[in-house]
Amino acid sequence: MPHAQAKFAIAALDSALAQRIVDTHIWAVEQGLRGAAAAELFDGYCQRLVVHGTPLWRAHSAMETLHPQWHGYGATWRRDLNAIAPESYAHGEDDEAIWVRSPFYALIERARAGEPNPSMRRRLSAGPEERDFPALKEFFAAGATDYAAWLFVYGDPLASGLGIGDRSQGSGVVFSFATDRDAGFSDDDVMLMQATLPALSLAMKAHAGHVIASGLLRTYLGWDAGGRVHAGAVTRGSMEQLRAAIWYADIRGFTELSDSAPGPTVIDLLNDAFEAMAAPLRERGGQVLKFVGDAMLATFAFEEAERAVACGRAIDAVIEATRNLEALNRVRAEAGAPLAEVDFALHVGEVMYGNVGAADRLDFTAIGPAINEVVRIEALCQPLGRSILVSPEFAEIARESGRRLEPLGLHALRGVKAPKALFALDGNAQG
Incomplete structure (x- = not known):
């Protein structure tokens, strides 16, 4: 009308x-x-x-x-x-x-x-x-x-x-x-x-x-990053510094699988594995920052007084994730589908969190030496025959809450000047 x-x-x-x-x-x-x-x-x-x-x-x-x-x-x-x-x-x-x-x-x-x-x-x-x-x-x-x-x-x-x-x-x-x-x-x-x-x-x-x-x-972008962007954090270069427990996971042998398996099979594996890993983080306040191919980066930000709590949650999350993956792989094995074998690394440090990128294409992400180091630590899982490695900085905080870690000695990290004392976490440990 x-x-x-x-x-x-x-x-x-x-x-x-x-x-x-x-x-x-x-x-x-x-x-x-x-x-x-x-x-x-x-x-x-x-x-x-x-x-x-x-x-x-x-x-x-x-x-x-x-x-x-x-x-x-x-x-x-x-x-x-x-x-x-x-x-x-x-x-x-x-x-x-x-x-x-x-x-x-x-x-x-x-x-x-x-x-x-x-x-x-x-x-x-x-x-x-x-x-x-x-x-x-x-x-x-x-x-x-x-x-x-x-x-x-x-x-x-x-x-x-x-x-x-x-x-x-x-x-x-x-x-x-x-x-x-x-x-x-x-x-x-x-x-x-x-x-x-x-x-x-x-x-x-x-x-x-x-x-x-x-x-x-x-x-x-993730719960926290998405909320920040929606609330107005959209300026390129706007960053804030925070302390965080850093959680990094990577699927072992993924390159070979992606070269040989059909595309839908690869996507199905990624979705199953990422959900198995993300669910424990979701329940404990961990923020999944990004999926990079077959890898996943997450953080547990904390104030210094709560650092042991944050690291404890990160440990609990990785232990539950390994159990989820074991259950998932049993189901996938029965179906004749490829298995999701995942390596984890835990670290703690300062990260820069915010907007980086080109004028018309931004990414809300975390950067800094601590991010680089956790990736290098994970790369040593297979050579050391471990599925969960922990940095000395993380291990020091974890021991405050009575977590059991096995020392593995000093190891050189690619691109990092000084060797680091790495620790192993038993995926079945209760803390």
Whole structure:
């Protein structure tokens, strides 16, 4: 509807409904500017509908996202609970047969065909022909009498290639509302929702863009680095110095494997091995800084007073990682898949943490002599017949908490002037 026509239509409404529309619209915009989360926004919206007299029984919203683990998230509001239940949808968990027979799928197909922001109304109590989707039959059986749904597409549907919006901010948002009132929704109820859902959608889009950017940055840069970049640490050369326990792992014999095995086999091995190693870090506050080919670099930053705690967590993480890898390799051996044999090195020192790179291509990373040294230490695992090596700096702190380490004598590290006294850690040690 053109802007002038929209103003005329609202002016033609009775003053009470017009005021409810204006109040709800202003509320949605204010909440969007405040940065309210999508579930919080939807809960607040449903509460306002109820306050305005809409006989809401159940409501649902859902939107797509860009995330390696989740393809979307949503929320369901129920009157009997007077509460919202947030939901996350993992990739591949949808039952395709159920999904393609849902009202939301029908709305999306209409959007793909070029219909702008399609909607649906079904008066469930009017007869079986109004209950033309399995979900609507379930709602009717539970007491619902009327159903309304809307899809609001984000971005230019024609420019997206899928005809369903700009996925960098989520492709769009779908809403459904049901009532159990005998007479169903009134015309005023439907007008209130239809006139205010665009503002709610825009507020949810703002939050979706924030969530997508935050999630992708944390996924590709790491939890801490991604959070720092999203918070504004984007200037090239901006660095800070920190003390950290440094955790380095490298898959043994990977070059030969990658030269001989099919690409998917190699990727499968990397994914299995990295998850086996990252899980213990995740649980203990370790930050995975980067994956470099078949190697993984992580840190446990600490203040000096907490250095023994940080090093203890690094040791516990590497011990658990070795056990995870042993269990993984048993499964892979039974399947006839290549094994993931991994060497580890633990070190502690000062690192520079921040942005380096070209003007238009930055990397948020850790650099410094301590990083170079932990890589050189790991390279001695195979020659020394050990899978976990520890630097003297790390060993000194580890001994403070009673950790058992085996001295291996002095060893020269490539590119490091003075030999270092290395130590071995038993992968089954309990500390």
